[in-house]
Amino acid sequence: MNTSATLPPAAPHVVAAAVDGLTSRLRKKLDAAVDQYAALDRVADGTDLVITCGEDAVVTLSPGPSGAIEEEGQARCSCLLAPRCLHRAALLTACPLADPAPPSGDLPETEATTPVRTPPPPADPQTAATDERTPEPAQAGAAPGAAQGGVVAEVAQSGAVPGAAQVAAAGGLWRAAAAVLSAGVPGAGAVPQAELLRAAHTARLAGLPKAEAATLRVVRGLRAARARYDGHRLADLVSALRELLLTVGRLAASDPDPALVGTVRRGYSPNGGLKVYGVFREPVISSTGYGGVVTHLVTEDGRWFSVADVKPGGPARARGAATATVAIGAAMMSHAHLARGGLLIAGATVSPDGRLGAGKGVRATPVAGRAWTDGPLGTLFARPLSEAAGERLSAGVWSEEESAEQVREPVGCDLVIVGAAGDHVLARELLPSASVTLRTPAGDRAPQDGGGSEGVQGDPAVREEGPLIRLVPANRHPDLAHVENLRRLASRPGLRVRVVARVEPDRAATLVPLAVGPVAGEEATLRLPPEWRDRADLGYDRLQGSHLPPADACPPPGAHAYDDVDPLEAAPLWRVRRLVELAVSGGRRAVAESARGGDARRQAGSLRGAGFRTAADLTVALADEADRRERDVFGRLTDSGPDGYARAWLAAATHLAATERALVRTSWQAAP
Secondary structure: OEOEOOOOOEOHHHHHHHHHOOOHHHHHOHHHHHHHHHOOOEEEEOOEEEEEEEOOEEEEEOOOOOOOEOOHHHEEEOOOOOOOOHHHHHHHHHOOEOOOOOOOOOOOOOOOOOOOOOOOOOOOHHHHHHOOOOOOOOOOOOOOOOOOOOOOOOOOOOOOOOOHHHHHHHHHHHHHHHHHHHHHHHHOOHHHHHHHHHHHHHHHHOOOHHHHHHHHHHHHHHHHHHHOOOOOOHHHHHHHHHHHHHHHHHHHOOOOOHHHOOOOOOOOEEEEEEEEEEEEEEEEEOOOOEEEEEEEEEEOOOOEEEEEEEEEOHHHHHHHHHHOEOOOOOOOOEHHHHOOOEEEEEEEEEOOOOEEOOOOOOEEEEEOOOOOOOHHHHHHHHOOHHHHHHHHOOOOOOOHHHHHHHHOOOEEEEEEEEEEEOOEEEEEEEEEOOOOOEEOOOOOEEOOOOOOOOOOOOOEEEOOOOOOEEEOOOOOOOOOOHHHHHHHHHOOOOOEEEEEEEEOOOOOOEEEEEEEEOOOOOOOEOOOOHHHOOOEEOOOOOOOHHHOOOHHHOOOOOHHHHOOOOHHHHOOOHHHHHHHHHHHHHOHHHHHHHHHOOHHHHHHHHHHHOOOHHHHHHHHHHHHHHOOOEEOOOOOEEOOOOHHHHHHHHHHHHHHHHHHHHHHHHHOOOOO
């Protein structure tokens, strides 16, 4: 028997029901009990998990076939208060949140919930950066989700008005989310989280899968923040809470946009015959205890597809799945071979997001792979990086799901490594010398036609007006190779490298590299083993010193390469960001204290002086609302409720996100 087994995922409605069953006295003890019982030894007895919480209290968790606790009867306690006991509720709260179970009757090939794309509102994010056209904040007392400063804009779409049940469910989620925002991370313990989960289940029953998915992201973010997980980012929690409030606020206001509802399943549809070529493997380690691999593929016409093998198991499974057999047809091929080979698929089934199905009618035959220098991948690397990055960042910030889906499509580029700087690697884009103005290693100009400059003619060159690009690891988990491989690349300034990466939407001119290869015809480039077929998956393949060229073969980048100016960090918007994040990390009280000290108004003055007048107005409105107190007929102070405060925060947070996204897009453009 295993005495260190991990807790299984638990369905949100099971967790919410367990907390709802507690008395008010036990609810006050829940947070401490979660920490206490989650640290106890866990004994795996077959498929069951047994935790001894005391002499007469033994909790047994019996996950279903999916590996998650999906019914209340699958969590039992032997104490006299069961099932309304603290032991059971605390351990269920300590379990990772499971993704919602699929509705019965769906095809076995369908997968997890994914909301549909939400069209961006009429407001142009580029306009938000000018900070000129955003109207004044709405008056206090407006309906939840109503237009706040023109930022929470309704999108006029043809579609049915949400039903009464959907409006009511959205209103319940708004109230629960507003209460969590008002309390902040310190006050958003197990009980407020259970209120969110209960409201999310109500939204699911009302047919609002997008709102439910957004709620689960918020709860997971709250748990990570309170537990201080290494991978937690406050910015991610702010984004999740912003999208949840924006979505349910618009639904509660009866916005007819059908994209606000979302879709429950990613249904697979027949796609006939496909010929796909492997590009790279990507390890997956999720916060819900899942792990595995996704192999990304491309067709001759440049369409992206993927094959996933992700199941419960965490980091250990992510490592093992790297060489697991691909489950498509009868093709006996591992993910490692598929990433460098190809498949000819007959009777293919494909989900809307490009996931290949593995149904009974699918037949697959291995074929030879394609090099990164020809075919669709050659086209991928021929496209200017600024153009590709601008397309990935063109989605609006109004929907995290839409932005994430669009920005996840990889880009390709050739880079020259400049060196390491803090938590990232600096690089610049390479273009053929015949098409751009060059810089020699000393920083002098060389003519475009290559004449009159020995040693430069015909070589790839750093584009003079191109941005300084930052490379950050896709995952910092010590079991994966991302961080170590980037350190290895940074050790060779002047190294030429071909990169497949994703654009980082929240940082200026930043790429998340996923695979690398040599630049054809270059001496100062990678020298990979033949079996790697000129590509290395940065999450799995570990680069060695022998894979790098000698240091004297790498021409040093010029001093110009270190002119690291980050327009996002240089902008005074950090003042707005600090207040928006303070509202989440510290709650309404922390923002009110900032307002009483005059800090918010001083920051607003600096913003106005820099031309960000609307941002300054929204900052002052948020600080004023946080410190606002109403009086009853007897003159006594009363709580004004969280609604107005949530609206003010949502206006500031959404305006900030739109302006920052516009600045990030600008950072990819060539300097004049």
